[in-house]
Amino acid sequence: MNETTKLLAVFRVEQRLRGLRSRLDAAERFLSEQETQLAKNAQQLESLASQLRQVTASIKESEDEIAKIDARVEKLREEMNTARTNKEYQAFLVEVNGLKIERGRVEEEVLAHMEQAEAIKSEIEKLEQDRTERDSVRKVAKKDRDTRHKEIESKVKELTAERDELAAEVQPRILSDLRRLLREREDDAMASIEVIDRKRHEISCSSCMMTLPIEVLSTLLSGRLTLCSNCGCFLYIDDDAVEALQPASSKR
Numbered sequence: 028m029n030e031t032t033k034l035l036a037v038f039r040v041e042q043r044l045r046g047l048r049s050r051l052d053a054a055e056r057f058l059s060e061q062e063t064q065l066a067k068n069a070q071q072l073e074s075l076a077s078q079l080r081q082v083t084a085s086i087k088e089s090e091d092e093i094a095k096i097d098a099r100v101e102k103l104r105e106e107m108n109t110a111r112t113n114k115e116y117q118a119f120l121v122e123v124n125g126l127k128i129e130r131g132r133v134e135e136e137v138l139a140h141m142e143q144a145e146a147i148k149s150e151i152e153k154l155e156q157d158r159t160e161r162d163s164v165r166k167v168a169k170k171d172r173d174t175r176h177k178e179i180e181s182k183v184k185e186l187t188a189e190r191d192e193l194a195a196e197v198q199p200r201i202l203s204d205l206r207r208l209l210r211e212r213e214d215d216a217m218a219s220i221e222v223i224d225r226k227r228h229e230i231s232c233s234s235c236m237m238t239l240p241i242e243v244l245s246t247l248l249s250g251r252l253t254l255c256s257n258c259g260c261f262l263y264i265d266d267d268a269v270e271a272l273q274p275a276s277s278k279r
């Protein structure tokens with residue numbers, strides 16, 4: 028095996044490892060999204076519960092006020108019955124009428140607060156439904172994540188061992204270049220050449236699509252490691268390119 032073939036073998040295993048991990052990552056992301064939404068739901072429920080407590084307290088306060096007004100009116104009516112002068116009677120009447128107006132105002136307040144309480148309660152109910160639904164989604168998501176984790180665990184171990192074995196054949200300096208390229212370019216860390224014109228030895232990099240100098244082909248054919256002068260990826264010759272490089276007469 029030449030240098031390029033050795034590096035390509037490492038790259039292929041890295042690609043498979045990445046593929047496995049990306050499925051797990053997707054499951055992790057989905058689960059974490061469900062947990063975020065549940066936390067948000069809990070926060071909203073808490074805030075609504077506190078609003079409901081405040082409104083309920085206001086209703087209670089207003090009802091107490093109404094009871095006080097009623098007691099006062101009751102007392103005034105008794106006093107009216109024993110009024111000695113018309114003037115005294117009229118004074119009681121004015122106070123009773125004032126209290127009636129006040130009672131009406133407080134009653135309206137109670138109604139408004141009751142409506143508010145109903146609205147909050149129905150919001151709470153909706154959020155509780157959402158929570159139940161979201162929680163079952165979360166359970167499924169967690170199970171899925173765990174299953175995927177288990178599924179890939181042994182495969183990742185196996186591939187990691189395979190990758191390490193293959194990597195031992197490659198110079199550390201080159202390996203660290205590959206790792207950097209994998210971080211920066213993922214699947215485009217290595218790219219095959221594409222044959223544009225066999226006779227004129229015109230080739231391009233299949234990652235960046237830029238035409239490569241003629242001498243790149245001979246370097247690659249000699250098995251030496253070659254970088255794309257444009258995008259910096261490691262180049263290789265895949266089966267399609269090998270086929271395309273063969274003279275037309277020798278093609279099956």
Ligand SMILES: [Zn+2]
Nearest residue numbers: 232235255258
């Ligand atoms: Zn390139």
